[in-house]
Amino acid sequence: MLLLEAEKFMKVIAELRNVSRTYQMGGIAVHALDGISVPFGAEEYWAIMGASGSGKSTLLNILGCIDRPTGGSYFVDGCDTNDLDDDDLSRLRGASIGFIFQSFNLIPQLNLLENIMVPLFYQDGSTSDGAARAENLAERVGLADRLSHRPSELSGGQQQRVAIARALINDPKIILADEATGNLDSQTASEILDIFSELHSEGKTILLVTHEEKISHQAQRVLRLRDGKVDLIK
Amino acid sequence: MFHSSFTRSIRLGINSLLLHKLRSLLTTLGVLFGVSSVIAMLAIGEGASEEAQEQIRQLGSQNVILRSIKPLEDKVSSSSYGVNAYGLTWHDFERASETFPWVENSIPVKNIVQEVRFEDKVINPRILATTWEYQNVTGRIVHRGRFISQADDDLVSNVCVIGYEVSRLLFPGLESIGQKIKIGPEYFKVVGVILPRVPLSDDMPKVNTSVTSEILIPLTTGRRWFGDMTVKIRSGSREMEQVELNEIVLAVRSPEQVPYTASASREMLARHHQQKDYEVVVPLELLARAEETKRIFNIVLGCIASISLLVGGIGIMNVMLATVTERTREIGIRRALGARRHHIMLQFLVETVVLSVGGGVLGIALGVFVPVLVEYYADMRTIVTLSAPLLAFGISVSIGLVFGLYPAWQAANLNPVDALRHG
Numbered sequence: 236m237l238l239l240e241a242e243k244f245m246k247v248i249a250e251l252r253n254v255s256r257t258y259q260m261g262g263i264a265v266h267a268l269d270g271i272s273v274p275f276g277a278e279e280y281w282a283i284m285g286a287s288g289s290g291k292s293t294l295l296n297i298l299g300c301i302d303r304p305t306g307g308s309y310f311v312d313g314c315d316t317n318d319l320d321d322d323d324l325s326r327l328r329g330a331s332i333g334f335i336f337q338s339f340n341l342i343p344q345l346n347l348l349e350n351i352m353v354p355l356f357y358q359d360g361s362t363s364d365g366a367a368r369a370e371n372l373a374e375r376v377g378l379a380d381r382l383s384h385r386p387s388e389l390s391g392g393q394q395q396r397v398a399i400a401r402a403l404i405n406d407p408k409i410i411l412a413d414e415a416t417g418n419l420d421s422q423t424a425s426e427i428l429d430i431f432s433e434l435h436s437e438g439k440t441i442l443l444v445t446h447e448e449k450i451s452h453q454a455q456r457v458l459r460l461r462d463g464k465v466d467l468i469k
Numbered sequence: 470m471f472h473s474s475f476t477r478s479i480r481l482g483i484n485s486l487l488l489h490k491l492r493s494l495l496t497t498l499g500v501l502f503g504v505s506s507v508i509a510m511l512a513i514g515e516g517a518s519e520e521a522q523e524q525i526r527q528l529g530s531q532n533v534i535l536r537s538i539k540p541l542e543d544k545v546s547s548s549s550y551g552v553n554a555y556g557l558t559w560h561d562f563e564r565a566s567e568t569f570p571w572v573e574n575s576i577p578v579k580n581i582v583q584e585v586r587f588e589d590k591v592i593n594p595r596i597l598a599t600t601w602e603y604q605n606v607t608g609r610i611v612h613r614g615r616f617i618s619q620a621d622d623d624l625v626s627n628v629c630v631i632g633y634e635v636s637r638l639l640f641p642g643l644e645s646i647g648q649k650i651k652i653g654p655e656y657f658k659v660v661g662v663i664l665p666r667v668p669l670s671d672d673m674p675k676v677n678t679s680v681t682s683e684i685l686i687p688l689t690t691g692r693r694w695f696g697d698m699t700v701k702i703r704s705g706s707r708e709m710e711q712v713e714l715n716e717i718v719l720a721v722r723s724p725e726q727v728p729y730t731a732s733a734s735r736e737m738l739a740r741h742h743q744q745k746d747y748e749v750v751v752p753l754e755l756l757a758r759a760e761e762t763k764r765i766f767n768i769v770l771g772c773i774a775s776i777s778l779l780v781g782g783i784g785i786m787n788v789m790l791a792t793v794t795e796r797t798r799e800i801g802i803r804r805a806l807g808a809r810r811h812h813i814m815l816q817f818l819v820e821t822v823v824l825s826v827g828g829g830v831l832g833i834a835l836g837v838f839v840p841v842l843v844e845y846y847a848d849m850r851t852i853v854t855l856s857a858p859l860l861a862f863g864i865s866v867s868i869g870l871v872f873g874l875y876p877a878w879q880a881a882n883l884n885p886v887d888a889l890r891h892g
Contacts, residue, residue: 301805301885322809329807340802340889344488356477357807401806 248277248312248408248440249298255306256293256463267293269463270307275442277408280435282454283444290463292413295444299332299411300324312408329357333402337414339394341386341401347373348382351400358405365404372400376430392423399430410434412443416450428453482820485792486827496788497828499781500868504829504861507774508836511857513843514770516850518763525759528752529607533730535561535717535738539710540746552698555746556712557738564737565717571726576602577688578716581695583653585684587639594635595683596652598691606720614646614661621660621687628690630661632682655694657686727753778864781828782872789821789876793883800880801888814881821873822866829865833858 256268268290275281285291296302297309300316301324309316311327319327334340341350351369373379376396378389386394395415402410412431416424432453435441443454451457459467486493528534537556559577566575581596603609604616612633621628629650636645636659649656663685699710721730731751738747793800800813837858840851 296886299805301889322811325804325807325809328805334805336889340798340805342799342802344485353803354806357803357809357812405807 246277247274247310249275249442250310251275251294251297251304251307252310253307254297254304254309256290256297256302257305266463268297268304271460271463271465272307273458273465273468275409275440277440278435278438280431280441280453280455281443281458282451282456283442283458283460284446284448284451285460285466286446288462289460289466291444291446291460293463294460295411295413295442298409298442299334300328325357326359329354330405331407331409333405333407333410335395335398335402335410335412335415337417339386339391339398339418341394341397343386346383346385347378347389347397350386350397351404353401354405369400369404372403373397376400390423391419392426395419395423395427396430399427403434407439409440409442412441414444414446416445416447424450478815478819479823481816482823485820486824492788493824493827496785497824497831499784500778500825500828500865501781501832501835503774503777503781504832504865505834505836505839506777507770507864508833508853508857508861509839509843510770510774512836512840512851512853513849514763514766515852515854516840516844518759518766519852520850521759521762522756525752525755526608528750528755529718529720530753530756531721531724531727532606532752533719533721533727533734534750534752535565535719535734536748536750537712537715538746538748540744552709552711554711555744557714557717557747559713561738561741561747562714562717564741565719565734568737569719569730569733571721572719572730573722574602574606574718574720576600576606576718576720577714578603578718579688579691579697580712580715581652581686581691582699583695585635585639586651587648590639592635592638594632596691597683597685598688598695599685600688603685603718606718610664612662612664614659616661616663617685617687622689625689625693626687627655627657628660628687629657630663630685631659632684633662633664634682635684636662652684652686653695724753727751778868782825782868785821785825785828785868786872786876789817789824789873790879792820793817793876793880796880797883797888797891800883801885801891804883804885805889810881813883814877817877817880818870818873821876822869825865825869825872826862829862829868832865833861836861 251271251273254268254271255266258265258267271290271294283291283294293302297304300309300311303309303316303324311331314327316324316327328334342353345353348366348369351372352365355365355369370379370382373382376399378393378396378400381389381393386397389397395418398415410431415431416427419427428450431441431443435455441454443450445451457467457469458465459469535557539553540555562575562577565572569575576599579598581598583596585592585594585596597603599617600622601617601619604611609616611630614630616630617628620626629652631639631645631650639645639650640648645659645662648659650659651657697711697713699712719730719734721727728751731749731754735749738749803813803816837853840853843849844851
C-alpha cells in the first residue's frame with residue numbers, strides 16, 4: 236500500500252498511452268501491439284517479458300523512438316513523440332536513450348574508443364571533452380587498456396561492455412537493453428547484469444527486455460506481454 | 470564545430486574506404502583514367518595547336534602569299550616545244566607592287582630544283598631564290614653567320630644561306646660557314662645558317678626530297694644560273710615546266726589590311742590568268758582555321774572525356790549502392806544512436822567524394838606524366854596548362870557529389886528498424 240502511494244508521486248519518464256502498432260502484411264493487418272498503456276517511472280528498473288511474437292521487439296522499437304505507434308501516444312519526458320519529426324526523434328534518441336543490443340552492434344571499422352564516441356558526433360553542441368569522457372567510460376567498464384582495439388578483437392562480454400559505455404556517453408536518462416545478455420555465457424551475463432544494477436542505483440531508468448525469468452528477478456518491476464497486450468504489470 | 474565534424478567525416482570516409490583497399494582502387498579507376506585522359510589530351514591538343522599556330526606565325530600574320538600551283542592536267546595549255554608554262558609571272562609581281570600602295574614589301578621567290586652536293590653527299594632540299602628582304606617579312610631566324618644581303622643580290626654572288634637541317638646533314642661536326650657546296654653545276658659559298666622552317670601541312674615537301682629544310686640563294690643568282698625552266702624526268706619521258714615566280718610575298722603594315730589585300734590579289738590574278746595556276750595563302754585565315762580546328766578538337770575531346778567520366782561515375786555509384794546495402798546494419802546502429810538523416814547522407818556523400826577525388830588526384834598525376842612520355846617518345850609538343858588539373862579536380866569533386874547523391878539518399882532514408890534487423 237505504501238509502495239503504491241510512493242508510485243503516485245514518482246515522476247513518470249516514459250509513458251505509453253493506449254499504444255497500438257499495426258503492420259500490413261500482404262493486405263492483412265497484424266496487430267503487434269494492441270492498446271498498451273504503461274507508465275515507466277524515472278529511475279525504475281523494468282524487465283519486459285513475453286514469449287516470442289508477443290510484441291516485445293515492437294514495443295522496444297517504440298520505446299527507443301526508432302519506430303512510431305500507429306495508434307495512441309508515446310510520451311518521453313512529457314513530450315508526445317507524435318509531435319516530433321524524424322530529426323527531433325533522432326535527437327531525442329541520441330540525448331535521452333541509450334541502446335544496448337543483443338548482438339552488441341558495434342561498428343566494425345571503428346576502434347573501441349571511436350565506437351564509444353559515435354553518439355557524441357550526432358549531438359549538437361561542443362564535444363571537446365568527448366574523448367576524455369569516452370576514456371573514463373571505457374575505464375569504468377574495465378577496458379581502458381584496449382582503447383585502440385577493433386570490435387573483432389574483443390570477446391562478446393567485452394563488446395557488450397563497449398556497447399554499455401557507448402550507451403552512457405551522452406548520459407541518457409533511459410537505458411534500453413534488448414536481450415543484452417542473450418549472446419553471453421552465464422558468468423559474463425551476470426557481470427553485465429551487475430553493471431545494470433549499478434546504473435540503476437545511479438539513477439538511470441532501465442528497461443530490460445528478456446525472456447529469462449531469472450533475469451527479471453533483478454528488476455524492480457515487470458511488464459509481461461502476451462499477443463500484443465499487457466498480460467501483467469508488477 | 471562544423472569544421473571538426475567535417476574533417477571527422479572525411480577521416481571516417483577514408484577509413485571505410487581503406488577497409489577495402491582493392492575495391493576502392495578499382496572503383497576509382499574509371500575516374501582515374503577519365504581524368505588522366507582529359508589532362509593528357511588537353512596537353513597534346515594544346516601543344517599541337519600551339520605548334521600549328523607557330524608555323525602559321527612563321528609565315529607572317531601580316532603577309533599575303535601568292536603562290537604558283539600546277540593546274541589540273543587536262544587544263545594545261547600545251548604551249549610550244551612541250552613546255553608547260555604556268556604560274557605567277559613578273560608581270561604579276563609588278564602589278565602587285567604598283568597597284569597596292571599599302572603593301573610595304575613585295576618579295577618574289579623562285580623555287581630551284583637542283584641537287585645539292587658536298588663532297589660525296591647528295592641531297593635534294595627546297596631551294597629558294599629570293600631577296601634580302603625575305604628575312605624581314607617571314608621572320609627567319611639567323612642561327613649563325615648572316616642572311617642574304619642586298620649586295621649579294623646586286624653583285625649576283627654565288628652565296629647561300631642554309632637551313633639548320635641542311636647544315637647538320639652536309640657538315641656534321643664541321644663549321645658550315647665558308648664551306649662551298651655545289652648546287653646543280655655551280656659552287657655556292659655558305660654565309661649563314663638559319664633555323665629550320667617548319668613546313669605548312671599543305672606545303673609538305675615532295676616525296677623525293679630527303680631533307681625538309683631549305684637553302685636560300687640571291688634571286689639574281691638564281692635567275693642567272695637556273696632560269697625559269699625546270700626539267701623533270703618522269704618514267705622515261707621528260708617534262709619541262711616553266712614557272713617565272715613560285716611565290717610573291719606581300720607584306721602589309723597591319724593585320725586589318727590583310728583581308729582586302731587578299732581579295733584584291735585574288736581579283737587581280739583572276740583577271741590576268743586564264744587558268745587557276747595560282748593560289749592565295751593568307752596566314753591570318755589559316756590562323757583562324759587553326760583556331761576553329763582547335764575548337765572542334767576541344768568539343769570532341771569534351772565528349773569523349775564526358776563519356777569516360779560518366780562511366781567512371783556510374784562505376785562509383787554502383788559500388789556505393791552495394792556499400793549502402795552492405796552497411797545497412799551500420800546505418801541502423803548510427804540512426805539508433807541519434808544520427809539524423811542528413812548525418813547519414815553526409816557520411817556516404819563524403820565517402821563518394823573522397824573516392825572520386827582520390828581517383829581524380831591519381832588521374833591528375835598520371836595525366837601530367839603521360840604528356841612527358843608523349844613528348845619524349847613521340848616527339849610531339851605538349852603543354853600542360855594549370856587550368857587542366859584544376860578543371861579535372863573540379864570535375865572529380867562534382868562526379869562524387871552527383872553520383873554519390875542517390876546512394877547517400879538511399880542510405881539516409883532507410884528505416885532504422887529494418888536497417889537494424891538487416892544481416
